[in-house]
Amino acid sequence: MSATAHPKLAMRPFLPADVPLLAEIFRASIAELTGDDYSEAQQEAWAAAADDEKQFAAKLAKQLTLIATLNGSPVGFIALEGADKIDMLYVHPAATGQGVGAMLADAVEKIAASRGASKLSTDASDSARGFFEKRGYAARQRNTVSLRGEWLANTTMQKQLVNPKAP
Numbered sequence: 001m002s003a004t005a006h007p008k009l010a011m012r013p014f015l016p017a018d019v020p021l022l023a024e025i026f027r028a029s030i031a032e033l034t035g036d037d038y039s040e041a042q043q044e045a046w047a048a049a050a051d052d053e054k055q056f057a058a059k060l061a062k063q064l065t066l067i068a069t070l071n072g073s074p075v076g077f078i079a080l081e082g083a084d085k086i087d088m089l090y091v092h093p094a095a096t097g098q099g100v101g102a103m104l105a106d107a108v109e110k111i112a113a114s115r116g117a118s119k120l121s122t123d124a125s126d127s128a129r130g131f132f133e134k135r136g137y138a139a140r141q142r143n144t145v146s147l148r149g150e151w152l153a154n155t156t157m158q159k160q161l162v163n164p165k166a167p
């Protein structure tokens with residue numbers, strides 16, 4: 001009998017050796033999951049953030065980065081910037097709709113709350129906005145950011161956290 005009859009979803013901290021795979025997940029996620037909301041030129045400018053792998057690695061290492069695995073293979077990641085901001089959340093297009101994003105978001109919401117953060121925010125892409133709304137994040141501000149000559153819109157969204165240490 002196979003020990004992996006059902007895909008097994010798990011989570012672990014980021015390791016430097018994960019960088020090439022995470023860059024691949026980042027690019028594939030943007031290319032295949034954001035096309036309804038962003039033009040090809042915008043998607044390319046966005047995905048180019050992983051072109052300089054050293055810089056991408058440094059960013060992942062500086063933040064609290066968690067990796068989701070399905071049967072041991074990385075399929076998504078989340079990066080918490082500072083105490084209370086989700087900087088990146090990307091799931092591979094082949095692994096969406098299975099609770100990967102929710103598991104990663106749950107984890108950083110708990111970590112941030114246990115460290116005393118009262119809120120968590122993110123600059124959500126238009127493609128991910130519905131995901132965050134579903135989790136209780138409220139839109140605060142519409143932004144337009146310039147990336148390699150392209151203007152991309154996103155929305156700052158914020159969720160109140162329940163501090164488990166609060167009396």
Ligand SMILES: CC(C)(COP(=O)(O)OP(=O)(O)OC[C@H]1O[C@@H](n2cnc3c(N)ncnc32)[C@H](O)[C@@H]1OP(=O)(O)O)[C@@H](O)C(=O)NCCC(=O)NCCS
Nearest residue numbers: 033089090091096097098099100101102124125128130131
């Ligand atoms: C947004 C994203 C992270 C969601 O990942 P995922 O693993 O497919 O999400 P989950 O399977 O955990 O979904 C959790 C719930 O949110 C819902 N959901 C997922 N994506 C959604 C979306 N774009 N809009 C509305 N609801 C969404 C799911 O249906 C699911 O609902 P359920 O609890 O009723 O079953 C993923 O689609 C992605 O990587 N998108 C492209 C990259 C991107 O824009 N990242 C954000 C940058 S800020």
